[in-house]
Every structure is written in structure tokens, then in C-alpha cells.
Amino acid sequence: MKKLYGNTTGLKADQTRRLENLYRRRIPNEFAISPDLARDLAHISHEIRRQVGILVNRSGKITHVIAGDTQKIVIPDTPEYRTVPGRLKGLRCLHTHLKDEPLTGDDLTDLSLLRLDLMGAITLTPDGGFHQLHIGHILPKGTPEAPWQLLPPLSSGQLDMGCHALIRALESELAQIRALYAGAGDQERAILVSVTTGPRHMARDSLDELRDLADSGGIHVVDTVLQQRKKADPRLVMGRGKLQELALMALQRGVTLIIFDQELNPSQIRSLTDQTDLKILDRTQLILDIFAQRARTREGKLQVEMAQLKYLLPRLVIKNTAMSRLTGGIGGRGPGETKLEINRRRARERINRLEKDLSQVIRHRQRQKSRRSRKGLPIISIVGYTNAGKSTLLNTLTQSKVMAEDRLFATLDPTSRRLRFPRETEVIITDTVGFIRDLPRDLVVAFRATLEELNSADLLLHVIDISNPRFEEQIESVSRILSDLDLEQVRVIRVLNKQDRLDPEQVAILARKLDGIPISANRRATLIPLIEKMEAEIENRPPTA
Ligand SMILES: Nc1nc2c(ncn2[C@@H]2O[C@H](COP(=O)(O)OP(=O)(O)OP(=O)(O)O)[C@@H](O)[C@H]2O)c(=O)[nH]1
Ligand SMILES: [Mg+2]
Structure with a gap:
């Protein structure tokens, strides 16, 4: 016999058995629920003074029987029913309301977060009989103001409301939406989210930059969402209601990816993926992913894969269902793409391997460099x-x-390139990876060897x-990273x-103000x-020891 879910403590043996027996029932295609089953759910719910719910699949089989309390039921995780993004779950929920109350806000949140086929509330008569069935479903082409459709309440004789045809119609509308957006190439479609406790304009600036990052990563940004809160929710970052709006927007606009502007901890990523069935990335993962797409040299590739693995490692403890989406990155391109289905032990082995390879590559490069510096050319680095x-x-x-x-x-x-100054001095000039606010720590560590070369520079061009409207913050970020690198x-x-x-006057003012x-x-x-200034600086540099 399949098990009961939810609040089952304190039920009598006979009540438990009657609930378990519900698994034997089947619902014909036209019916949202058959009248006798609706009646039985009402009876037992009235008797045990708890809500009772069932999840029903598209063949009319009951997959879950759930006992709740007087106010609610908690729908269990149903990983075996995880759907492809952009589709409904293939399960509908029907549950009793002890009072004569239509679908609640919580019911509708469950409907959209779990992308249920339908959500139904069975209301009871005072003596525990079946009164009415209230049904709500997602509107695939709905708007933020009208995201759901609530059907007029059904009485016992109206339960054969063409349930399957309705679900099929919803799926085909969703398929149209997917087809509409599939035409836009294989670009991933994302919503960017910032949840902030600080001032709005700062979050806005940071979101703008996240958008640039997403563009650079080849992601199509469908919308951005900014939520100000007194405190970030420790589990879901944002409120459940806001998250539900987001999940619906994703469904209605063909979105498969949500990118958060803040770093998410492993349990937050897990809860968010579990709650929405969407791929969740944070800012750090996005940056790592862009690096992975861009790395060309062997050293660069090794460094990026190392940073990705180090970032992922603590996030690999989570259960398997969320894994593939968690580690997928944006389309899983780039050096680290073999890492996707990796487990912790293999990840550690891989990190060790990478460390060895990297130190070899770095030693090789240093040998080359010392050959070069024997010529004694000064080095100018652009940062x-x-x-x-x-x-x-x-x-x-x-x-x-x-x-x-x-x-x-x-x-x-x-x-690196050679450069000959007008007065014949020769120098090596090098270009480096760009900096960014909150450069992921794992990346700084991974790129340490590359960045440490800056130490041997005789002059930096900042x-x-x-x-850029944010240039002052950018100067500060760069200075901070330079001082982190000693x-x-x-x-x-x-x-x-x-x-x-810019206007010439403005330029003149800035040149004075910033001494640049x-x-x-x-x-x-x-x-x-x-060039004149560079040459002067190089000629006046203190003699190297
Ligand atoms: N209008 C204008 N555009 C410029 C100037 N210098 C660079 N750009 C543009 O700015 C963009 C970025 O230039 P890059 O040289 O790639 O910048 P970078 O600092 O090397 O960037 P990363 O390697 O991504 O860190 C390019 O589209 C350039 O054409 C300039 O003096 N004026
Ligand atoms: Mg560049």
C-alpha cells in the first residue's frame, strides 16, 4: 500500500486505512473528481477535522494522499513529476476546505509555483457532506494582474466538466508560447532578480550591470525584478508571494532561467529550484560561466574550471534532483562542461588534478618570462x-x-606586446582580464598566478x-582589488x-579631479x-635591485 503524506499522527487505524484505500480509486477523464470520491473526501475530512488532499495524474490515478490540519495541507515534493520548463506538472491537486471557503491565496501560490494542472478546493456542508468544488488554473497568456482563471463553483452534478480537455487546451497554449520563443534561437531566456535591503538606486545600478553581464553571456533578458525587503528571507531570499509571481511570469514568457544579483547559499539555491522548477543562477555563477565561455589558453581554461568546481563543491551536497539544473550553467558551455554530473569525491579529485596541471603550465610560463626579462625590458600592465x-x-x-x-x-x-617609445626606450606592455565589483573570490584565487604577474610590473595603466555612469564605483572596485593583490x-x-x-569641459574637470x-x-x-607620461615614468623609475 502506498504511504500517506502530511500530518498523519493521531489518526485512528481505521481512518488511516480508509485514507490509504483512496489510492485504489480512479477518476474518469471528463471529471475533475468523481462525485462519490468528492463525497468520501468530504466525509473523512469532516471526521478527522483536517483537510485532506489528493494529487491526481493525467490518467486519473491518485499519486499522493495528504492529510493536513484545519487550515492547510502541505504538498510534498514530487521529484518524479518534475516537468520540462514551460509545461504543467501533470498533476492536479484537489483538497478539502473545512469551512465554506473558495481557493485561498496559498492555494493559488501552490498552483503557480508547482505549475499544477489545476487546483481544486472541495467545500463541506455543515454536516460533513460535499458542498461545492472550486477550481482554479493558470492562464498561460495571462497578465500579472490576471494570472489565473477561477471557474464558477461546481456542484455534485457538474463535476464532469471536461477536465482532460481543459488541461490539454492549457498545455497547447503553453506550447504556443514555447514555440513563439523557440524561434528566437537557442538563446536562454532569463529574468534578473535583485532582493535588496539597501537603497533602491544602488540595487538598480547593480542590476544594470548584471544585465550587461547577461548580455555578454549571450542570455536574453526578458525582465528584471527588484524587491526591497527589511531582511532577505533566509530560505527563499524573497517572499513566497513574490516568488510565485516570478514563477508565473516565467511560464507566461518562456523563461527558463532566473539569475539573482546576490550570491546565494547552497540551501537557498536548493529551495528556490525545488519551489520553482526553474534553473537558478547567482551573479558569481554567471561570471564564472562567462569566463568559461571566453577562456582560450590552456592556463585560462584550467583556472576557470578550477574556480567553477571550487564554487560548486559546497553546493554538491544537495540531493540529486536539483543537481543537473544547479550545475548546468548557461547551456553548460566552456571548459567546465564535463563537470556537470559530477559528485563531491570526483570534484575533489578533479581539483587536485587541475592544481597539478596548472602549476605545470605556470612554471612553463615563468620560464618563458624569465627568458624575456633577462633582456631587462620594463613591464607596463594595463588594468x-x-x-x-x-x-x-x-x-x-x-x-x-x-x-x-x-x-x-x-x-x-x-x-603581451613590445612597444618602442619615441626616445627609443623599449618596454613590454600587457593587457589583463578586466575587474568587476565583487569579483568572485574563487576566481581571484584561480587567477592569482596571472594577476600576480602584475607584481613584476614597473608601471600600471589604470x-x-x-x-560609464558608474565610473566612480568602478575606480573604487579596481583600487580595492589592486590592494587585495598587494x-x-x-x-x-x-x-x-x-x-x-563627453563634453571637452567635462573631460577637463574630470582630468583635474581624478588626476588622470x-x-x-x-x-x-x-x-x-x-605616451610621453609613460616614457617619463619609465625613465625615472627607481633602478631595479
Ligand atoms: N567611444 C569609444 N569607445 C571605445 C573607446 N575605447 C574602447 N572603446 C570601446 O569599448 C568597448 C570595450 O573595449 P575593450 O578594449 O574590449 O575593453 P576591455 O577593457 O579590454 O574589456 P574586457 O577585456 O572585457 O575587460 C569596445 O566596444 C571598444 O570599441 C574610446 O576611446 N571611445
Ligand atoms: Mg579586453
């Missing part, structure tokens, strides 16, 4: 926030063709995109890039003052 124009500057300075693009993290692997002692020239996008040299990295003629 700065992602998308500031670092690669463009390197290209224009050295007439080379490092990839420069209007996307975040275009460059991952450091490139490129700042002064046309680079404060290296001399820095501030380079104010993209001056062509304005340039347009893509216009060679604007670089002369910078």
Missing part, C-alpha cells in the same frame, strides 16, 4: 574595470589586433571608462578613456600625452 577599453588601448599603442569588443570580459588571457606600491597612471563621449590623462583609446592621435 581596469571590464569593458573600460584596455584591449583597445593595447591595440592602438602597439598596432596589434587583440580582440576588443563591447561586452564584459572580452579578454581573459593576458597578452584605464577608466569616464563615459599592488599598492606599483606606480599607477590613471587613464581616462572614451573622452570622445584623458584619451580615446581608439584614436592614436589622442594618446601622445599618455
Whole structure:
């Protein structure tokens, strides 16, 4: 006999048996529930003074019998019924309400979060008979204001309401929505979410940046949601009601992915995936994923995979059902894609392996470098926030063709070029990976070797995109990361890039205020003052020991 779910303590043996016997019943296709079954549920519910619920699959079989309390039932996890995103669950819930009360807010939240086929509430007459059945379903093409359809209450003679035909019609409307969005290529569709306890404008700025990140990751952003709360919910981050709105919006707009602007802990990721059946990523995972797409060199790939595994490891304790979605990343592209179905032990082994490989690659590179530095050429490193124009500057300075693009993290692997100054001094100039606010710690650790090379630089060019409205925060983020890397002692020239996008007066004010040299990295003629300053700095540098 299949087991009972929910609040079963204190039931008499005979009551338990009658509840268990419900598993033998079957509901014909046209019926939401058969009249005799509705009557029996009402009776027993009245007798035990608890709500009683059943989950019914599309063949009319009862898959779960649940006992609740006077106010509610708790629908158990049904991992074996996890649906493909964009479809209904294939289960409907029918449950009793002891009082004559239609579907509650909680019922509708369950309906949308679990994407049930239907939600039904059976109300009782005062003597425990069946009164009416209230049915609600998701409206596939609904709006945030009218996301559900509530049918007029059904009496005993009206229960053959064409249940299957209704569910089929809902599924075919959902299929139309999926088809509509499938046309948009295999781009993943996402909603970006920020739950903040701080000021709204800061969360807004950060969300804007998350959108840039998502764009750079090849994700189509369907909408953004910002929720201000006194305190983040420890389990679901946001309130359950807000989460339900989100789940519905996802269904109605063909969304398969939710990206949170804040770092989520393992149990939050698990609860969110369990509650919504959607793929959940946080900001860190998104950045790691972009890095994974971008890494080109062997060293870069090893570093990214290591960072991904280190981030995932504590998140691998969770049960298997949420695993594939959790570790899937955005389409699972890039170096780490073999990691997907990995378990903890294998993950640790892989990390050890990666560490060995990496140290070998790094040793090799250091040998090359020492060969180069034997020539005693000074090194100038270009640093700065992602998308500031670092690669463009390197290209224009050295007439080379490092990839420069209007996307975040275009460059991952450091490139070095020689540069000869007008007065014949020769230097090595290197381009580096861009920085970002809250650069994931695992990434900093993984890229430590690359970034530590900055230590041997004689001069840093800090490129700042002064046309970006957030440039001041960006300067601060970069300074913070430089000091984390113990680079404060290296001399820095501030380079104010993209001056062509601002008024000349504004540029002049900023140049004074920030003590920087304005340039347009893509216009060679604007670089002369910078080149002169670089040359002077290099010639005046203290002799190396
Ligand atoms: N208008 C204008 N655009 C610029 C200038 N310099 C760079 N850009 C553009 O800014 C975008 C980013 O340039 P990149 O050189 O790729 O920036 P980056 O700092 O190397 O970026 P990451 O490698 O992603 O960290 C590109 O679309 C460039 O064409 C400039 O002086 N003026
Ligand atoms: Mg670059």
C-alpha cells in the first residue's frame, strides 16, 4: 500500500486505512473528481477535522494522499513529476476546505509555483457532506494582474466538466508560447532578480550591470525584478508571494532561467529550484560561466574550471534532483562542461588534478618570462574595470589586433606586446582580464598566478571608462582589488578613456579631479600625452635591485 503524506499522527487505524484505500480509486477523464470520491473526501475530512488532499495524474490515478490540519495541507515534493520548463506538472491537486471557503491565496501560490494542472478546493456542508468544488488554473497568456482563471463553483452534478480537455487546451497554449520563443534561437531566456535591503538606486545600478553581464553571456533578458525587503528571507531570499509571481511570469514568457544579483547559499539555491522548477543562477555563477565561455589558453581554461568546481563543491551536497539544473550553467558551455554530473569525491579529485596541471603550465610560463626579462625590458600592465577599453588601448599603442569588443570580459588571457617609445626606450606592455565589483573570490584565487604577474610590473595603466555612469564605483572596485593583490606600491597612471563621449569641459574637470590623462583609446592621435607620461615614468623609475 502506498504511504500517506502530511500530518498523519493521531489518526485512528481505521481512518488511516480508509485514507490509504483512496489510492485504489480512479477518476474518469471528463471529471475533475468523481462525485462519490468528492463525497468520501468530504466525509473523512469532516471526521478527522483536517483537510485532506489528493494529487491526481493525467490518467486519473491518485499519486499522493495528504492529510493536513484545519487550515492547510502541505504538498510534498514530487521529484518524479518534475516537468520540462514551460509545461504543467501533470498533476492536479484537489483538497478539502473545512469551512465554506473558495481557493485561498496559498492555494493559488501552490498552483503557480508547482505549475499544477489545476487546483481544486472541495467545500463541506455543515454536516460533513460535499458542498461545492472550486477550481482554479493558470492562464498561460495571462497578465500579472490576471494570472489565473477561477471557474464558477461546481456542484455534485457538474463535476464532469471536461477536465482532460481543459488541461490539454492549457498545455497547447503553453506550447504556443514555447514555440513563439523557440524561434528566437537557442538563446536562454532569463529574468534578473535583485532582493535588496539597501537603497533602491544602488540595487538598480547593480542590476544594470548584471544585465550587461547577461548580455555578454549571450542570455536574453526578458525582465528584471527588484524587491526591497527589511531582511532577505533566509530560505527563499524573497517572499513566497513574490516568488510565485516570478514563477508565473516565467511560464507566461518562456523563461527558463532566473539569475539573482546576490550570491546565494547552497540551501537557498536548493529551495528556490525545488519551489520553482526553474534553473537558478547567482551573479558569481554567471561570471564564472562567462569566463568559461571566453577562456582560450590552456592556463585560462584550467583556472576557470578550477574556480567553477571550487564554487560548486559546497553546493554538491544537495540531493540529486536539483543537481543537473544547479550545475548546468548557461547551456553548460566552456571548459567546465564535463563537470556537470559530477559528485563531491570526483570534484575533489578533479581539483587536485587541475592544481597539478596548472602549476605545470605556470612554471612553463615563468620560464618563458624569465627568458624575456633577462633582456631587462620594463613591464607596463594595463588594468581596469571590464569593458573600460584596455584591449583597445593595447591595440592602438602597439598596432596589434587583440580582440576588443563591447561586452564584459572580452579578454581573459593576458597578452603581451613590445612597444618602442619615441626616445627609443623599449618596454613590454600587457593587457589583463578586466575587474568587476565583487569579483568572485574563487576566481581571484584561480587567477592569482596571472594577476600576480602584475607584481613584476614597473608601471600600471589604470584605464577608466569616464563615459560609464558608474565610473566612480568602478575606480573604487579596481583600487580595492589592486590592494587585495598587494599592488599598492606599483606606480599607477590613471587613464581616462572614451573622452570622445563627453563634453571637452567635462573631460577637463574630470582630468583635474581624478588626476588622470584623458584619451580615446581608439584614436592614436589622442594618446601622445599618455605616451610621453609613460616614457617619463619609465625613465625615472627607481633602478631595479
Ligand atoms: N567611444 C569609444 N569607445 C571605445 C573607446 N575605447 C574602447 N572603446 C570601446 O569599448 C568597448 C570595450 O573595449 P575593450 O578594449 O574590449 O575593453 P576591455 O577593457 O579590454 O574589456 P574586457 O577585456 O572585457 O575587460 C569596445 O566596444 C571598444 O570599441 C574610446 O576611446 N571611445
Ligand atoms: Mg579586453
